[in-house]
Amino acid sequence: MVSGSVTPAEAESRESPGRNWLKRHGRRLIILPPMLFLLVFFLIPFGFALKISLADTAVRVPPFTDILSITQDWHIHAALNLGNFKYLFTDEVYGLSYFYSIKTAFFSTLICLALGYPMAYAIARTSKSTQSVLLLIIILPFWTSFLLRVYALEGIIRETGLLNSALLWLGIIDHPLQIMRTSLAVYLGIIYSYLPFMVLPLFATLEKLDRSLLEAAADLGSPPWRTFVDVTLPLSMPGVIAGSMLVFIPAIGEFVIPTLLGGPNNLMIGRVLWDEFFGNRDWPVASAVAIVFLVLLVGPIALYQHYSTKQMES
Amino acid sequence: MQERLPPLLISVLCIGIAVLYVPIVVLIAYSFNASALVSVWGGFSTSWYAQLLHNDQILDAAWLSLKIGVVVSTGSVILGTLAAISLVRFGLFRGRLLLTGMVNAPLVMPEIITGITQLLLFVSMLHLFGWPHRGFTTIVIAHIAFCTAYATITVQSRLRSADRSLEEAAMDLGAGPVRAFVDTTLPGIAPALASSWLLSFTLSLDDLVISSFVSGPGASTLPMVIFSRVKLGVSPDVNALASLIICLVGACVLLAGYLMRRADLQRLADAQMAGQNT
Numbered sequence: 001m002v003s004g005s006v007t008p009a010e011a012e013s014r015e016s017p018g019r020n021w022l023k024r025h026g027r028r029l030i031i032l033p034p035m036l037f038l039l040v041f042f043l044i045p046f047g048f049a050l051k052i053s054l055a056d057t058a059v060r061v062p063p064f065t066d067i068l069s070i071t072q073d074w075h076i077h078a079a080l081n082l083g084n085f086k087y088l089f090t091d092e093v094y095g096l097s098y099f100y101s102i103k104t105a106f107f108s109t110l111i112c113l114a115l116g117y118p119m120a121y122a123i124a125r126t127s128k129s130t131q132s133v134l135l136l137i138i139i140l141p142f143w144t145s146f147l148l149r150v151y152a153l154e155g156i157i158r159e160t161g162l163l164n165s166a167l168l169w170l171g172i173i174d175h176p177l178q179i180m181r182t183s184l185a186v187y188l189g190i191i192y193s194y195l196p197f198m199v200l201p202l203f204a205t206l207e208k209l210d211r212s213l214l215e216a217a218a219d220l221g222s223p224p225w226r227t228f229v230d231v232t233l234p235l236s237m238p239g240v241i242a243g244s245m246l247v248f249i250p251a252i253g254e255f256v257i258p259t260l261l262g263g264p265n266n267l268m269i270g271r272v273l274w275d276e277f278f279g280n281r282d283w284p285v286a287s288a289v290a291i292v293f294l295v296l297l298v299g300p301i302a303l304y305q306h307y308s309t310k311q312m313e314s
Numbered sequence: 315m316q317e318r319l320p321p322l323l324i325s326v327l328c329i330g331i332a333v334l335y336v337p338i339v340v341l342i343a344y345s346f347n348a349s350a351l352v353s354v355w356g357g358f359s360t361s362w363y364a365q366l367l368h369n370d371q372i373l374d375a376a377w378l379s380l381k382i383g384v385v386v387s388t389g390s391v392i393l394g395t396l397a398a399i400s401l402v403r404f405g406l407f408r409g410r411l412l413l414t415g416m417v418n419a420p421l422v423m424p425e426i427i428t429g430i431t432q433l434l435l436f437v438s439m440l441h442l443f444g445w446p447h448r449g450f451t452t453i454v455i456a457h458i459a460f461c462t463a464y465a466t467i468t469v470q471s472r473l474r475s476a477d478r479s480l481e482e483a484a485m486d487l488g489a490g491p492v493r494a495f496v497d498t499t500l501p502g503i504a505p506a507l508a509s510s511w512l513l514s515f516t517l518s519l520d521d522l523v524i525s526s527f528v529s530g531p532g533a534s535t536l537p538m539v540i541f542s543r544v545k546l547g548v549s550p551d552v553n554a555l556a557s558l559i560i561c562l563v564g565a566c567v568l569l570a571g572y573l574m575r576r577a578d579l580q581r582l583a584d585a586q587m588a589g590q591n592t
Contacts, residue, residue: 026491027404034397034462035409038416041459045431052434062437115333118326122319134327136571141334143513143567145520147537148556151544152337155344158548162340192333199330246422253424255523260544270426270523277430277527290430301422308418 046294053287056081064284084288094289097267098296104183104268105251108190109198112247113240115191116198120239121232123199124206135203142196150260153192157185157261181263189257190247197246201308205239206232238307245304249297269293338560345553362554372539372555379519379536382450386457387514391507393458394465394514399495401466402473420463429527432456436528448530456528457521461514468513472506473499505577509570516563 055064056079067079088094123134141149156162157179164176179185209232217227255270262268269289276286345363349356366372397417401410420428436452439445446452476499484494522537529538536559543552 027400027407030396031400031404031407031409031413034393034400034466035413035416037393038397038413038459038462041432041435041455042416042420042428045428045435048434048438049431062441115326115330118323119330122323122327125319125323132575136568137331138334139571140564140567141338143516144338144560144563145537145556147520147522147541147544148341148560149337151540151548151552151556152341154544155341155548155553156337162336192337195330195334249422250424253426255426256541270424273426273430283434286430287434290427293424294427297424301419304422305415305418 049287049290052284053084053291054080054082055284056083057282057284062283063281081284084284085292087285088288088292093267094272094292097269097272098293100267101252101254101269102296104186104190104266105248105254108187108194108251109244109248111187111191112195112198113244116195116202116243117240120199120202120206123203124209131207135200138196138199142200146193147256149193150189150256153189154180154261157188180261181266183262183266185261185263186258186266186268189261190251190254193257194247194251197250198243201242201246202236202239205236209235238310241307242304245300245307249300249304252297253293341553342557342560345550345557347550347553350550362551363558365551366555366558369551371534372536375534375536375539378450378533382453382457382535383515383518385454386461386518387511389454389458390461390465390514391469391511393462394510395469395503395507397462397466398469398473402470417463417466420460421467425460425521425523426527428460429456429524432459432524433527448528449533452528452530453525453533453535456524457518460524461517464517465510465514468510469503469506472503476502502577502581505573508573512566512570516566519559519563 051067052064055067057063058065065079065081067081119138123131123138126134154161158164159176159178159180163179164173167173168176179188213231213235214227217231218224222230252268253270254268255274258266258268258271259274262271273286273289273293276282276289346358346360347355348359348361397413400407400413401417404410432452432455433448436446436448436455440447446455478499480498481494484498485491489497520537521535522541525535526538526541529535540552540555543549
């Protein structure tokens with residue numbers, strides 16, 4: 001960081017053609033690498049999925065037909081096939097799994113909200129030093145292995161797991177509860193895995209809440225519950241929506257939880273996609289399932305982006 | 315901000331935290347169970363950990379995952395830092411909205427969709443250009459794509475709060491913009507770079523769904539091996555392996571948090587010093 005006075009020679013060398021070029025294109029050198037990388041390896045792949053969803057299955061590598069091909073007399077031959085999308089509407093497995101996924105994600109999100117809101121509220125009310133410790137406690141599981149936490153939950157809710165052993169020992173039940181391979185297990189898995197996603201954005205809005213508003217409401221004779229409903233809740237809406245979307249969106253597409261904890265009836269869309277891909281090797285139908293899923297997600301994702309940027313700006 | 319909390323709130327907070335931690339604690343406790351039956355406590359033993367050392371399948375997968383993790387986190391920190399600089403420093407440029415969208419979308423996009431679309435891209439690319447073959451390379455590329463998003467957000471928030479006056483002073487004294495940035499701002503955001511490296515590493519080490527899609531024959535990462543065994547049920551050696559990974563990743567996250575916090579305190583102290591001197 002040592003920089004003394006600038007000699008004329010140095011100043012001249014700064015204006016060398018290389019430097020000028022760098023000055024003009026320097027920004028582009030910084031913007032382009034991440035831009036191109038994400039464009040090619042994140043955004044463009046969606047185009048490929050769309051393309052392949054319009055192709056036909058074929059017994060070859062890769063296992064689908066070309067949409068555009070050039071015939072021998074140099075005509076471009078286009079073969080669009082909407083059959084895959086039609087198929088999604090005729091076979092009820094797809095409709096049922098979309099419905100089941102949305103339903104499961106919706107109720108799990110509600111339960112996460114009911115549990116996460118008081119948690120975030122309590123953390124926001126503690127002193128700054130306690131806050132950082134509590135936040136770390138909440139964040140830590142969110143970063144540690146997702147797969148292994150689902151596996152750990154299986155150890156608790158299994159027929160011979162801790163929960164059943166404890167309930168049997170306490171004499172609350174006589175027979176072990178069958179939780180694994182049911183919808184209940186899927187709900188528990190999602191709530192357990194995604195709870196931190198709900199608490200963190202809620203905390204972020206609740207912490208910023210202007211306390212003088214609450215005092216004003218109390219001074220004017222509003223009972224605490226009224227203050228909560230009239231002041232706290234509306235002001236924390238951005239956090240409620242951001243947190244809910246952070247749980248809802250990934251929960252719809254969840255694969256690991258229904259596979260490890262759910263039973264054959266808990267068909268979530270992530271599982272159907274996986275089976276279509278690896279089991280049936282029907283890539284065009286799998287792509288069509290993914291495209292329809294993506295269209296369903298556009299609304300929630302836009303909602304999330306809107307509220308999270310709003311939160312960031314404030 | 316401090317006041318008495320209603321007992322109901324405190325109990326919900328405690329229940330929530332218990333829900334998050336009890337399964338992990340039980341898992342780690344049972345990894346030291348001498349009995350091969352996962353539900354019966356047979357005394358303390360580290361034999362399951364010793365067995366891991368002789369399991370070639372798991373060791374190979376662990377080595378592959380570590381190699382991928384190191385390459386991925388290095389790549390994501392570089393791309394994430396460039397993206398953060400672009401978004402924080404360059405104001406409005408063409409494609410800003412696109413870059414913002416591509417940086418935020420992977421955070422909410424279900425992994426299964428990202429995985430499928432990337433696989434379709436790689437397959438088509440292989441068909442057209444003869445590259446890349448599915449395995450190490452494709453997993454690294456796919457991981458960098460979503461880890462870059464996390465790295466960008468981490469670096470971005472630090473860069474936004476970084477003091478620009480030093481950098482401007484350096485430029486007034488004749489340093490070029492790159493030199494000024496490297497000498498003044500870069501040391502200030504170094505903790506953010508370190509923590510985004512660690513976080514990208516844990517994300518990469520952890521990923522199952524995207525890896526399963528884009529990987530090819532012979533390239534099984536650790537989560538893929540664990541998943542195929544876990545599907546068969548709970549087993550004591552997986553408990554040991556899981557405990558090891560959870561502790562390693564937990565240590566990475568704590569270290570990342572510590573680095574960020576120390577940097578914050580340092581900055582606060584510097585600001586106070588500066589205040590006293592004037």
